[in-house]
Amino acid sequence: MATTADYGLGEFTFPRGWFMIARAEDAVSAPKALRMFGRDLVLYRGESGRAALLDAYCPHMGAHLAAEQSSGAGARRIEGDSIRCPYHAWRFGPDGICNNVPYFDGPLPPAARVRAFPVEERFGCLFAWHDPEQMEPDYPVPDLPEWEDAAWVRCIYDDLGQIPVHPQEIIDNLVDARHFGPVHGQRLAYFNSRFEGVTGRQLSGGGHETMTSEGGVLDVDAYYTGPGILIARFSGETDAVQIVLHTPVEDGVTHVWHGIITRGRQVPPSAEDVELHRQYQQLGLSAFSQDFEIWRTKAPALQILRLPTDGPFHRNRAWYRQFYNPRAQAAGHQGRANGDHATKGLDQAPTAAAAE
Template identity: 50%
Template sequence: MAKSADYRLGDFTFGRGWYMVADATKLEDAPMNLRYFARDLVLYRGESGTPHLVDAYCPHMGAHLGRNESSYIVRDKERIQGESIRCPFHGWRFGPDGRCDNIPYSDQKPPAAAKIGTYPVEERAGVIWMWFDEEGNEPSFDLPPLAMWDDPHWVQWKIDDLGELPQHPIEIVDNMTDMAHFTPIHGSRDIDYFYNEYDDHLQWQMFGAGHRTLIKEGDPPLELDTWYTGPGILQSFMRGEYPTHMLIAHTPVEDGVIHVWHALMVKFDHEATAEDVPAARAYQQASLDAFAQDFEIWSHKRACINPMMVRGDGPIDKCRLWYKQFYNPIARAGEFHSRLNGRIVMVDNRKPEDIPVEKRLADKQVA
């Protein structure tokens, strides 16, 4: 599999941004042992329920903070205390700021170097998200609000965990501008409009088209507003009788390998009840089936380092330039924004009066 350096993305191996690291419903009392960004990590809930994400290895003598069941620290339920995590080997304890705050057998103050790496974490919409930045800065953009999670008209999603995919994430992000794959892969027809828009750390794809099976000829097109917030979070809002809000999240595990999740929320015209859940799950499954059409290609393709473009392909070069901003120092982000911000229209057959004044329903009205 190809790596970041093969695609000449920039200074960093992994892009700066917010990423999904866990399905929040799976994080209970026991720490979760994770591997992302080519490092071993431990995710745990403090006694308050707040999640914390730390590097896995203890600076004392290198024990793994999460991979232990047999020690008396774990048996005596002393691993999590307050918001701190205690190492099972000799019992050093680390606060959520990563500093050692207790050595149970020593009258010596913990050395200043007794510190583990920590990462900003948020729990939102049933997902644990982390901020990753090789420069170690605070988040330079916000995690998507995903406010429909708390709106009773929406049936909350249940995350589909699709596991690991041996592809560099750029191959997935390419989809944003890949207009030519919609007909052969997804069964679209009569593309009414397709355009991309760049707005700093956001990349949009606005798409309206007919479909072989989902739409009858002459019916209004299926309309999807799809956008990336940074390099690892895709959301897609679809209008229709039942508006839906899809999430595709992908997080690097190693350079050139990602973990992928999918999920979908459905909005009803009344406060959703348990009776609406099966219909919402059926929509989620249909969405997953459409995503599987992309996934099958990604599962077997070779890396595409240099796309061979012809007229009718979308602006994949722009998409890749947008993506590179996250692999270079934040000080250079403005260069990318000033080169890219704006709209690139591939097709637009709509009459101006048919275009809503503000088409970005997805973030302005729903999110």
């Protein structure tokens, strides 16, 4: 298992960005222990419906905020959008600040707080902003308007659990033009990589065993917004969006989720549309599992023996480095990645070629 330092990514062990922490339905009023970004955390949903993510350990005497109270006495742990510690019942708001101690009226010391992470609930996911510099988010969670569109069939995300692989290996996939044939049995008609700020994009087209008929082309626009959220739009004979989310758990261990949504042929989608969606999600999962299997068993690619006809791994890694270094240096890393990059030996995406 290789670490952030092994890849030479930068000074932070865990990257800055929006990361999935749980599926929306996983957050309930009972506090839940999570482990992510090398930290013990507590996730809960307040009475308003707002989800909150806090560091797990109470600053009073260190109890885990998600620990159970076996007596059941005073079991009301969530009050409004605040959570009470199970040990002496100090109460913390979603901002992490202690706002009540049942046996003390005076002003509380400033240290009576835990670290709180900004949380957003979008397209069936709970995302938290992780920032080693503890600053406010500098980009938003991407939009997925299809999720709100009555013509589309939503998904329940597949929780693929943790793999002992550094997220760098998953990120490399974005520009890996040459794995499509061997891993997915896919023939590429064109391939392009495009980086712009916090966005890393792959534009590809090709035949697909199941999603196109003979000679048909499936166009794919797959893009990362920050280091943890990949949205891939498929257009052709079927419109679908694949969502792949990955979050560092420990240094070198990654949690992965996957989902697909599809446009139904009827509004609202018919039973047939729902069945078709179920097949797509399975199909997407099995395609993704082909990558997963390689990642699970491979040695870390600390240095890529890159050939001129490989994809632009070096640009992609430069792009990824921005998230492991102070925000003040982000523009420098982006500058080494920004732009449209063709892969020698492969045609360019029609839009990229037109831009030239």
